[in-house]
Amino acid sequence: GDISSQLHGGYSHPLTRSWQAERQLTKSMLIYPLFISDQVEEETLIPSLPNQHRRGINKLIPHLEPLVRKGLRSVILFGVPIAQNVKDTLGSAADDPQGPVIQSIRLLRARFPSLFIVADVCLCEYTSHGHCGILRDDGSLNNSLSVDRISDVAMAYAEAGAHCVAPSDMNDGRIRAIKLKLIEAGTAHKVVLMSYSAKFSGCLYGPFRDAAGSCPSFGDRKCYQLPPGGRGLARRAIHRDIQEGADIIMVKPASSYLDIISDAKDIGKDMPVAAYQVSGEFAMIHAAAAAGVFDIKTMAFESTEGILRAGATIVVSYFTPQFLDWLSS
Amino acid sequence: GDISSQLHGGYSHPLTRSWQAERQLTKSMLIYPLFISDQVEEETLIPSLPNQHRRGINKLIPHLEPLVRKGLRSVILFGVPIAQNVKDTLGSAADDPQGPVIQSIRLLRARFPSLFIVADVCLCEYTSHGHCGILRDDGSLNNSLSVDRISDVAMAYAEAGAHCVAPSDMNDGRIRAIKLKLIEAGTAHKVVLMSYSAKFSGCLYGPFRDAAGSCPSFGDRKCYQLPPGGRGLARRAIHRDIQEGADIIMVKPASSYLDIISDAKDIGKDMPVAAYQVSGEFAMIHAAAAAGVFDIKTMAFESTEGILRAGATIVVSYFTPQFLDWLSS
Amino acid sequence: GDISSQLHGGYSHPLTRSWQAERQLTKSMLIYPLFISDQVEEETLIPSLPNQHRRGINKLIPHLEPLVRKGLRSVILFGVPIAQNVKDTLGSAADDPQGPVIQSIRLLRARFPSLFIVADVCLCEYTSHGHCGILRDDGSLNNSLSVDRISDVAMAYAEAGAHCVAPSDMNDGRIRAIKLKLIEAGTAHKVVLMSYSAKFSGCLYGPFRDAAGSCPSFGDRKCYQLPPGGRGLARRAIHRDIQEGADIIMVKPASSYLDIISDAKDIGKDMPVAAYQVSGEFAMIHAAAAAGVFDIKTMAFESTEGILRAGATIVVSYFTPQFLDWLSS
Amino acid sequence: GDISSQLHGGYSHPLTRSWQAERQLTKSMLIYPLFISDQVEEETLIPSLPNQHRRGINKLIPHLEPLVRKGLRSVILFGVPIAQNVKDTLGSAADDPQGPVIQSIRLLRARFPSLFIVADVCLCEYTSHGHCGILRDDGSLNNSLSVDRISDVAMAYAEAGAHCVAPSDMNDGRIRAIKLKLIEAGTAHKVVLMSYSAKFSGCLYGPFRDAAGSCPSFGDRKCYQLPPGGRGLARRAIHRDIQEGADIIMVKPASSYLDIISDAKDIGKDMPVAAYQVSGEFAMIHAAAAAGVFDIKTMAFESTEGILRAGATIVVSYFTPQFLDWLSS
Amino acid sequence: GDISSQLHGGYSHPLTRSWQAERQLTKSMLIYPLFISDQVEEETLIPSLPNQHRRGINKLIPHLEPLVRKGLRSVILFGVPIAQNVKDTLGSAADDPQGPVIQSIRLLRARFPSLFIVADVCLCEYTSHGHCGILRDDGSLNNSLSVDRISDVAMAYAEAGAHCVAPSDMNDGRIRAIKLKLIEAGTAHKVVLMSYSAKFSGCLYGPFRDAAGSCPSFGDRKCYQLPPGGRGLARRAIHRDIQEGADIIMVKPASSYLDIISDAKDIGKDMPVAAYQVSGEFAMIHAAAAAGVFDIKTMAFESTEGILRAGATIVVSYFTPQFLDWLSS
Amino acid sequence: GDISSQLHGGYSHPLTRSWQAERQLTKSMLIYPLFISDQVEEETLIPSLPNQHRRGINKLIPHLEPLVRKGLRSVILFGVPIAQNVKDTLGSAADDPQGPVIQSIRLLRARFPSLFIVADVCLCEYTSHGHCGILRDDGSLNNSLSVDRISDVAMAYAEAGAHCVAPSDMNDGRIRAIKLKLIEAGTAHKVVLMSYSAKFSGCLYGPFRDAAGSCPSFGDRKCYQLPPGGRGLARRAIHRDIQEGADIIMVKPASSYLDIISDAKDIGKDMPVAAYQVSGEFAMIHAAAAAGVFDIKTMAFESTEGILRAGATIVVSYFTPQFLDWLSS
């Protein structure tokens, strides 16, 4: 009747407006991405990725200490091999015990006991061809060999002390492979397995590739990352990864795939759902703010709260350092 | 298969444990109940309701000022007429412009512009018989007269400046009546209508009745408050109140009716859901802590987070002053 | 079992990748927004809204003729009063028979018989205060007067020949009011009623306000446009507008609210669902492309196909002229 | 109320009528069936199947070249052995490397690099008894031997370069068998597995059997093709084939089983759904048009759009060459 | 697992095949359409509609008597005015007490007491313009006047003794109008109201229009009959007509809209669902059988059982006389 | 409409109030917890757990005899080793054939043939470290060894004659392990497997630990008992345990997790659902009654009926002896 027409009453006051949201952004929802160079003293601004740096291991603690004090709870690590000749067809450097990721895990666990450390698991930063697995002669991924290798790398990170391993490679069946190895190693109870289940290909990864040096030397990733229109594929991948033992499901990119986050929350309603606001999305906000389209802080909140509204309960965000300040005041 | 058996990985770390929860307690979720005496200088501890006082209007600002500074966002007001001869069969004092509720609303709006003021709407504190409406000769509620009267009282509070009116009387159809009057008065867009939709009778209201002086002089409230086993009635009442125009749905009591809060969230998934941890629940926690059953702060969090887990997004809580401290550190 | 793990086979070829999408972008899905100035010879580039102009009625046909030849099927009209003293508190100019919208409707119907003409219905471009309705003394919307006025304006546009009227004002109950007037006028069978049902407030409308000169002179629209986190409110508004007689449901903004588009498609699965990629979203893509984040054509497709993936079947897009070219080749 | 009665407004204009459809027919949705004779120079009109020919491999390129230029994206191949003595009880000719199907796959991949090639997989054209598998002594299908053989044939086509293998035989479990062999061969990531999941027996296959010479020499196919009333069986078969690894689900016939297509879309909402408008349906439309019941082009669109409306996203259609023209203008 | 793969066992025997169907065709499911001429002695074969005649009232009993003996349970009556000058803009002849429909109803009730008589209700056979209602000056339907007139005609047929009135006109709101008049007349309890709820426009009505002389003299019916792709509109119309008081829901055409019949059965699962195999579908089967595509009896069963499989429980069929024979043997 | 507003009629009479409840408390729903000391003559009041005793086997029969006479149907047994040096790292005493649990099972089966005997299965009372399994060097549970051990203990209790074994340990996969051993032993058909599926950590177990001497000597149980906010984890554990073969699902604690009981009933709607009102909940009620908050009998009923309302059909309750009296009168 008439009465159903009246909605304004529910959001006329700032407090009631906030009550209309399912969840509010808190510091513990944020994961901060770090690019770890194998040059121990490096600290280089990444031009295409505003305010983000590649840092060597010696620069890590000074950078993180103030952030941890402000409430930083979690980081995700990406290794960036800069040295000559370190890349090969198998991505051997990925689990080099002296490599930047494993060294960082050990260091951070020692220095920040309550910091939750996520290790991104992929080969593309370490392979000479830049693809996310081991290739066949025709240039396509050899799924079986890739899954073996990816799960070995994940185990190396877990053994080094990562609280969470997060395979971003999109080879079919890698969640099952990692989980089985974790069970066999007796660490499935304490290593969180976060799957990049719905990772879409597209034009939003440019700045990340600059940052991580992970651009394929030929071809693209359209045969393993999901096609942007492939909502059904995303749902099938999420279902599959839950069945294969994922503890957390991730959607990537985030702001451009809010419908998929919503699906992920529906399918994975009993688990945490993460979303990664990717480099292109982050850079786009910066470019638009610089062009005067909007105020950057307002948009950082609006876009991140949109991710929460869609259903995510964890956000991987380059805005993390700023949110630690903004959420304190 | 085997893999589905492994859940421990998802909650082995304090951060991942927190990620398993749908929502975290924040200050903006809390509404603090205040008992306002018509004796302007009164400040009396209520013996059965630990740490809670009846206060006259002159004591209100000093009491609230430090709380607002700590982040208090909302209060709910209950009037307590102490003066002789103020009660009658119609509860005329409920909307006395000089009465404690209307005077407090005006005062609080003036002094704390960002404080969100909820006015509980009922007659039982003001009727000579102590029932929540106007009675027929046989002692039962005259629903039609009661709804007229309750909606008049609600309008008086709204006109005095209450951001939200919250009828707790349980007369059938009072939400529709209030909404229609709000529409007619042109204030439906800015007055939030919060319905005590699922308010159960039972043995948990004793200390409140001491506080508010609202004990029925004969009979009980079992014919209008819901029977404790009446889950289906609760669901029907929630559906009805949403259709009649409620902006927020409340369940009361809270900790003892978590299944009903869960139902309220299912039915009202598109609206805020409030829950009132009632005096008996609050007093029970105090008594048990005093008896050494558990630590009171641990239990305050555990019981309140249980209310959130069940689906509430707003909690009316006597622990509010303490949470303002606990959530700051 | 093992077999469920293998998804790659379904998207290894460009054709099978396209088969994974529910729908493909076609020209008939696009609605092109036009800003019609009351200065008949005006043709001004809007600085903050790349490639978009304010045009007087004499510039309209030359601009549209080539587009119609390329397959333009539909436009949405926004009036922009530039003349002095044309604005007042009632937005009287909105349905001025000599005003730009009504004049354009008549002209376009005469010159492009197969073009489908949507008239945006609001008061904010025409009111002296810049709000989307008639105000009370306290500066808030008078819902009842506003609905009367909005529905009168909608009727004027319908009578002038608009195929579709699209109220963007967000006053409660305006869909019902317009539908009842259409029925009474005997035109409900041929005038499409498209509701901006889920229109969110936020920081993405800046360039539009520059274009349309519709910025509020005081306050903001947070009490009638939905709060960005208000997913439940959006669902309630969509349900309501369908019940009130909407023929098409719109979500606005689009790219930043894909989860809401998905909800709209669920709730309105038996009707067309439109989405408006707003000025801030459009400008953000341009700014980012200029900054080298991605190629603009690739992103125009990726973002628009994302809107389709989420569930929209109609897109209001500033990219329409370019899509007419891109989809032809 | 009254308002819900008004639907006409939503479809009074040709554009809004098109907006009421979930999807529009595009060229990329069409798969064109080709009958490939083992007589390399043959080009014979099939009398019962209007406009369709049996063609030898030397006639293939000249026939397809203009169609590819007009936008043909995909074909499905059926081998037709004409030579004497080529049929036996095992259908050995099905995967003869010199046979028409394998030769055509190689030729088409070489000449039309972007054409997507589907190979129908069955034995009935190649068996002396004309049944779709290997028989037991009692004339019934030996399911286990048949599945082995069918999956070998599928592998032979895949190895020859077919992008997609499509078993039409209806032996239980052949999807699993093919998928496992694809995984073992390391080609599951690039060979699409399309299952004729819901293939019904009935009287609509006559012209096809003329074309392919695949009529059983005794008995019928009612024990393996589904009974026309068996909607529940169809749903179970679709569920099963998805679980066994199908990438695409097919319903056959199409126009006469729109309810089954609707079920297939419900069950397989996350995958492409194909439908095959079979020879009898195609011939029936031609016969009726010739008898003056309707115009053939109008009916070709109406019947094909009906298949889309029911839920198919891919249509195997003998009308494909005509649609390439009709959709261009 | 493996076990789910084996379906053949369920349909290897003719009896188990029949068990797979939800329902079996019986005589009581059939409604036989009759064209009643106002020329009492006429008995003319309709060339485009095989085996169907226009008959005057004097030819009716001899034609029906043997059919009733064979088990005919129901007929649906269409009036065909042949006399000069009988048509006008209001379709006045539709409810002429001396007209063919009302006369036939009285006659059939008298002679075949157990025959269930459905009266199709429309104006198009009786209007000079051939449209299904009363027109506005612009040639479109005046919905309000049309509904008044249609409901008057329905009442006249009901009062003459029709067991069921079936409005086929598609004016919005006519079910409500008829139901209200039936209630007012005190006959709502014994007159069945069958709505042509989902009646689609398209190219399958040609032979019927020859039979009934109901071709529009200008324009078409696309603004009131549903567009062929409009599945959502069909669902909304079915929902609406159930709410407005329909006792039976009809889908028309039948064989070409099996997905809609399936929807109708879902939405109207608590009511009988009828489907009308229209003249074009019937003629198409005849033409194809004549061209040798299939045997006509086999196809008559296959197509009618397909309609049952999709969900219909009542079929309006020109095959009725033949089914009475076929189902007897 | 108005009519939906009237609910009071349904609960104005005590009988109709009782009709509003899904189920009523009966004696057969109750399981009574018993703490069995290894000191055969012991009978010690547990100070923190009102009215509950630790009893040696010689005190068991005299204690139970009057209760069985009053209608006691079931008990659950917890062993309490008091003797020196009986605890070790493997919890060897748990299945000592001379230990209190196995001895009690034999005795009770012999003396009370119709009493249903549940044996709680855990190691924490018997391990030197007080944790619920076998530990790794780092102090965390070795899930694989723990599951082996727990399932051996369960088998020992089953072989001794327990009707039901109820593992409370929360090691992943123990239900599967026990079920497989029961199947192998050929007793799966007569031994009920009740899983503590949703057992939450928290502050409500203090008095139980006093009673059973099962406090961990270091650390806590947060890595295997569920976090209080982990509703999704609880649902996943319930799903898993049902799939692994549980016959009954338990939620623990009860009164503080009514939302989880509701979920358990939803997920396990086809099975009995048990809930354990734990020691802290029981003690809290006693403390509050002693403080005058409410009458203890009223609250015992209200809290237990709340557990039934939420969905439990079995309640493990320390109030059992009193209910046997209260339900008799």
Ligand SMILES: [Zn+2]
């Ligand atoms: Zn990678």
Ligand SMILES: [Zn+2]
């Ligand atoms: Zn009251």
Ligand SMILES: [Zn+2]
């Ligand atoms: Zn506006």
Ligand SMILES: [Zn+2]
């Ligand atoms: Zn075959």
Ligand SMILES: [Zn+2]
């Ligand atoms: Zn008609």
Ligand SMILES: [Zn+2]
């Ligand atoms: Zn334990």
